[in-house]
Amino acid sequence: MHPAFSVLVFTVLSGAGYGLISLLVLAHLAGIPQLQDTAVLLAGGLLAFLLITGGLLSSTLHLANPKNAWRAFSRFRTSWLSREAVFAVLFYPFLLLYLFGIYRQGAELGALFKLAGILAATLALVTLFCTSMIYASLKTIRQWNSALTPLNYLALGLMSGALLLAAVQAVAQGGLAAVLQQLALGLVLLGAVAKLIYLFWIGKPAGSTIHTATGFTQASVRLLDQGHTANSFLNDEFGYRVEAERLMKLRYLMVGLAFVLPFMLLLSGQAWLAPAASVLAIAGLLTERWLFFAEARHVVRLFHGEQHT
Amino acid sequence: MKLGLVVDLDTCVGCHGCATACKQWNTSGTIGPLSDKDPYGRDPNGAWLNRIRTYEVGDTPNSKTVNMPMSCMHCDNAACVTVCPTGASYKREEDGIVLVDQDKCMGCNLCSWACPYGARELDPHQGTMKKCTLCVDRIYDERLPKGERQPACVLTCPTKSRVFGDFDDPDSEVSRLARERGGKQLMPELGYNPVNTYLPPRNKKQQAAYETSGRSVKDTVKQWVNKVIAR
Amino acid sequence: MTSQASLPVTTGLPEFENRSNQQTKYTTCYMCACRCGIKVTVEDNQVRFIQGNPNHPINKGVLCAKGNSGIMKQLSPAKLSKPLLRKPGTERGAGEFEEISWAQALDMLEQRLARIRATDPNKLAYFTGRDQMQALTGMWASQFGTLNWAAHGGFCSVNMAAGGLYTMGHAFWEFGDPDWDNTKYFMMWGVAEDHSSNPIKLGLKKLKERGAKFVAVNPVRTGYQAIADEWVAIRPGTDAIFALSMVQVLLKHRLVDEEFLIRYTNAPQLVVNTPGQKGDGLFFRGQSGQPQVWDLVKQQFVDANLPDISPALFGEFEMPDGTPVRTAMSIMLDKYMDPQYAPENAAKECGVAAEDIERIALEMAQVAFKESITLDIEWTDWAGRKQDKFIGRPVSMHAMRGISAHSNGFQTCRAIHLLQVMLGTIDCPGGHLAKPPFPKHVPPGIKPAKVSAPNTPLKSPPLGFPTCPEDLVIDADGNPLRIDKAYSWDAPISCHGLMHMVISNAVKGDPYKIDTLMLFMANMAWNSSMNTAQTIEMLCAKEADGEYKIPFIVCSDAFNSEMVAYSDLVLPDTTYLERYDTISMLDRPISEPHAACDSVRIPVIAPDRDVLSWQEVMVELAGRLGFPAFTDQAGERRYTDYKDFIVNFEKEPGIGFLAGYRGKDGDKSLRGEPNPRQWEAYEENEGFFEHHLAPNQRYMRHANRDYLELAKEAGWVGSTDQILIELYSEKLQTFRLAGQGLYDGPMPTEEHHKERLVKYFDPLPFYYMPLEEQRIDRDKYPFHAVNQRPMFMYHSWDSQNAWLRQIMSQNYLFMNRVAAEKQGIEDLSWVWVESHNGKIRVQVKLMEGSNEQTVWTWNAIAKRGGAWGLADDANEATDGFLMNHLISELLPQKGDKVDRVTNSDPVTGQAAWYDLRVSISPAAPGETGTWPSFGALKPQPNAKSSPQMLSYSSHENVNLVRPMSDILTRGEK
């Protein structure tokens, strides 16, 4: 699949934003001492707001006919993208209410604001889940069509959220809270494990082949002519191909940036390294998302001569 | 009704007639225009609703060539429709035709991701999704002569390798052909239940050879006796 | 066709489009020479839709990919819009033009042509490419008085025309068709697409539905061959040995149609057998001058043309004076029983296994003799005898350029006809049917003109059918009189001229220099020349005094082709949707086997440019130059314009360009006085005319009196005599005798001419290795290289078509995967392809379905940047390639006299495009893109720039709207 930059940015930033806000609310309401700090909460909340909004705006760049973007709310009944849109919008009033509460009341929130916070956190995760389901529901791309996709999206969203939360806290308070450090380390581990399982799982060829695609199951099948010599929408969109060697390098880079380095930086416990850890992780996750697309093989490629997906 | 096409792989010569007939009709049809980017430049790239691919099955020297035209299969379980967030994509209840409302599409490409058959292409100029309409604006147009209320690709196919009809009607030509010729769905394992059906190449015709019983005039010309045949 | 022909209109569908200002008009497609009938819906002078006319005899409602893309042809940014004159002081080829008016252009041309005509008309060379108006251009040339006219046939497929016309009076190509409705066994030789594009496809479908067997003989398996029941992957250039080996199989099992041979062919005629003496190989003629046969009943020699005799098919006899004679059939038996043609030996040459040769021959024999069909239709034979049925031997064949584009194509084509005749499958039910005005007598009775004089029309057309050396167009010293050296010792029976030699000869001044080269519809600066790069140089070559070697080049083109840049005067033509035109019975009409048909073009779009159809230009110039046929006694112009000419011109009383709706009231067919409303009548009949043959006139037409009488009345044949099939060609033998020095008439003086005549003018078909292969080192150039027509492109025309070029804007060199692996050549890699004439760099694509000794590509995909409205870096220019660079118009150079001889069939002068042999080697890493590459051509003055984005529709599209309620409420589906 062709990795559209706007979609990479969208899923990574909004994922981080949703992860951040849900962990922030959780940590706040669970009474974690360092998070009973208005400045931390406001900064974290604002950061989440910016990441999510920036991500969403970026996602519309990917639309070829954005003037109809508003119509994306129409098909909540069947479309995960529609659902994502609806939840993404529903999320905002609660987030704003929650942040407004903090702005007015500080960390000690009234019930209404607390409820808003809980709903915002929940909707954040639901939206993130919907995003993941857009991909996971596609039977046409076996690398995506599994429970591992939502697991990855959620784990990585939470992981980057946790890193950001730790960074915000560490910067605001001049020292990294152990509990956030452990949360982030735990989530980095979880994310890494989820990703590695995913990579392992997509490694073995499965599903449709050029034989089932063309209906000729008894002999070899080779494409002689795809019906056009220059490009086509299908080739641009689905024909993205990277050499295996480069993919391997990028995988190492991704694991290093997204998991290993942030983990080590955070392990050091140095407050000033926490922002660096989250920046590296975001860069790593951009690579991860790029790979998520680049390594996905749409079945339509079988008609263009690929032997399996 | 379940409208769709039968495509005969035994007779398709890969001429691309159906592809350009489709482009021609539909660029001014309900889904059009079908724009073309860099039409006279490097790498021309436009929106088509029907493309012809050619495969070779088997290895040298025992192989065969198969031409495979592909357009929307008007799937029973059309995930391209369910994924569409705007409702621009829909499947008509009355006849199963899958359409895209050009006024509502936002060009997110998701439906094309959901389509296993490469049947959807984004218009490079309008930014909306284009796909085969089964020539809904021909088959139902009562101002066209009856014989012409057929998809443009079907009308034009010089080897009559495309047949249009109702798969719900067991007596229709499409149903009969699918039955008698062992019609196949492409990639059935994905469960889209495509309506368009492909007739596999027939077994090669075997022709008996003349039984010669060793009659041969190889040795001398003289053995060939003149017959009296009046001119 | 479908069971639900009328669907109930479902509510909720809008009025699809506003039809109130749409009109439907009928005309004839010209995206290729198949000439299908089209029904064009037009709105606001824009095309909404072009569809096949279901009533049309050719295409019966279907269209090909090109025909369906006519909108984009009409929209082409490459359309020429005004007459162009090369700017004084600029170089030819620089592409610097100024626009001039038609008045200026025509005056200029008139003056120049009048001067040439008044001095030496042969200084005008007028050649036309893939046109369909040779009846008019040929007539124009003979009225002008120049011998130097021909159409594209010489570089196209004259081998097929001549092979057929010198054998049976009709031919493959556009002259005949398989009987698609009845044939049970169909063999297709070397055809990728052909002119009969849609009819072949409709026919193949019929065969497949009926379960007939379809055998494809072709080194490549794509297109038609893909759906064949059997693919015979022959080695190029060897079809004759395959066919003649099958003839041997038939002979050795005595599986030939003896009745057919005796009644309809010259197989029983007696041939003089005195090798080395004058008269050898000629027929033994009686006092009447008629060839003789031995009557088995009367036991004496009798005239061969008599009815009710019983000729001996075999035998050796003595003439009264003791001269030995034998039947032509006996010679054939001798010749084809030779071990050379034994399947085991033939297999080594052609690559088809001996068992397969034997089996295919016997399969055909089975169908011809054991599965024959009879149609119980009474008919009268040539001698007036009633016959109660037509017997059909349902084996049929079709062959085209895979056969013709080789230098042994004439004899190969004759070999295939021989095979058909042995099986008795000519013009019988299920066999190979002629299309009116064919068959003609063997060969048609027109001789090429030889004498040209100032201000005088030629006495006969420039092209015709020589039957003996006396008919050659040479001077007393044996030198060619025509610029292309047609009808010279180089190519005596070159019935269509040698267009591929014109530029090369004219530039060398061999045989002489010319003044003006006038080209209509021929892209000679690119895909239709052999040796393109050198041809381009020749077009620009100058004498020492700075004058161009070809002083003036005029071209008529509708588009900015490569040729335009190399012309001095460019006359912009209309498009096919903008002009009046005829597809005439005097030319190659659109007839079907059972109907004589012709058709017209009628404008459906008004031109938006200052263009004039070439038809009009021809009639205008003919009037201005005062050609006798175009002026009355007073010298006044007889015809106001082309339409008027078509209606009123009569070739002979009652015969004109259009055969339909003749007579004052339009009620006469084929022959009748002019009808002033003829155009309207065609228009009312959807642009075509059909004269159906009565059932008793439909078969065995070479010997069918009712048909022959009709044909004579219609002017298709000169007499109602039986058209005798000439398996043994005495006409060829006269040339051979000339080569042997045994002829009372013109004889060649040069040794190589003598050799060629002796070797290749065999009166019976035979196999020989193609000439290029004979003169090169076969190990150095191990691969054959051939071309195929893509079904969706017509020569160079369609790269300007925004839709068609998306299907293909780059061609590859296709190569068998196994062969490539042996050479270490990878899929999609770049390679050097080298021939005796040069080398090119191209990209390779590997495939399974190709003969292992053959590489091939699609024809004419490459273009020059800037031409055809294409960008300078269009894929056609950077990655597409022409095979033409590798093909020389002369035979491979060896430093002998043959160096000057055309790379053509030695009999017919047919360009030998597919004789090419090449070597292939990987290009160095990093060497990509095609080579050679040519600088981009300049756009024409005021050329419209080509758009970056095209969103054509003839009206605002009517969208089908999905109601919001449905969007919000519908569940899963």
Ligand SMILES: Nc1nc2c(c(=O)[nH]1)N[C@H]1C(S)=C(S)[C@@H](COP(=O)(O)OP(=O)(O)OC[C@H]3O[C@@H](n4cnc5c(=O)[nH]c(N)nc54)[C@H](O)[C@@H]3O)O[C@H]1N2
């Ligand atoms: N779409 C389209 N139609 C056209 C044209 C076009 O450009 N485009 N051009 C028109 C013109 S001008 C012509 S002349 C006709 C030509 O029509 P075709 O006769 O179909 O011509 P080619 O495409 O040259 O095909 C030649 C075929 O012969 C095969 N071949 C080559 N060498 C040999 C051989 O030695 N033996 C055998 N058995 N096969 C061989 C090639 O693989 C190829 O399939 O088509 C006409 N129709």
Ligand SMILES: Nc1nc2c(c(=O)[nH]1)N[C@H]1C(S)=C(S)[C@@H](COP(=O)(O)OP(=O)(O)OC[C@H]3O[C@@H](n4cnc5c(=O)[nH]c(N)nc54)[C@H](O)[C@@H]3O)O[C@H]1N2
């Ligand atoms: N390598 C290789 N070369 C080949 C062949 C091959 O098989 N291989 N095939 C050969 C054969 S069989 C043939 S017939 C020739 C074809 O040779 P041509 O007939 O020369 O080829 P075209 O490319 O058709 O070019 C004809 C010209 O007609 C112009 N034209 C198109 N429509 C109109 C019109 O309406 N009016 C006017 N006035 N001009 C028009 C086009 O713009 C173009 O410049 O090519 C030959 N060249």
Ligand code: SF4
């Ligand atoms: S073929 Fe593709 S576009 Fe057509 S209905 Fe099926 S999934 Fe949808």
Ligand code: SF4
């Ligand atoms: S591209 Fe258009 S039709 Fe397709 S899913 Fe998006 S909005 Fe729906």
Ligand code: SF4
């Ligand atoms: S049915 Fe109509 S829209 Fe669909 S492929 Fe055929 S011509 Fe195109």
Ligand code: SF4
């Ligand atoms: S028009 Fe018919 S023969 Fe040609 S590609 Fe389409 S289906 Fe095949």
Ligand code: SF4
């Ligand atoms: S075969 Fe195609 S291009 Fe040729 S005349 Fe017919 S429709 Fe036109």
Ligand SMILES: [Mo]
């Ligand atoms: Mo040709």
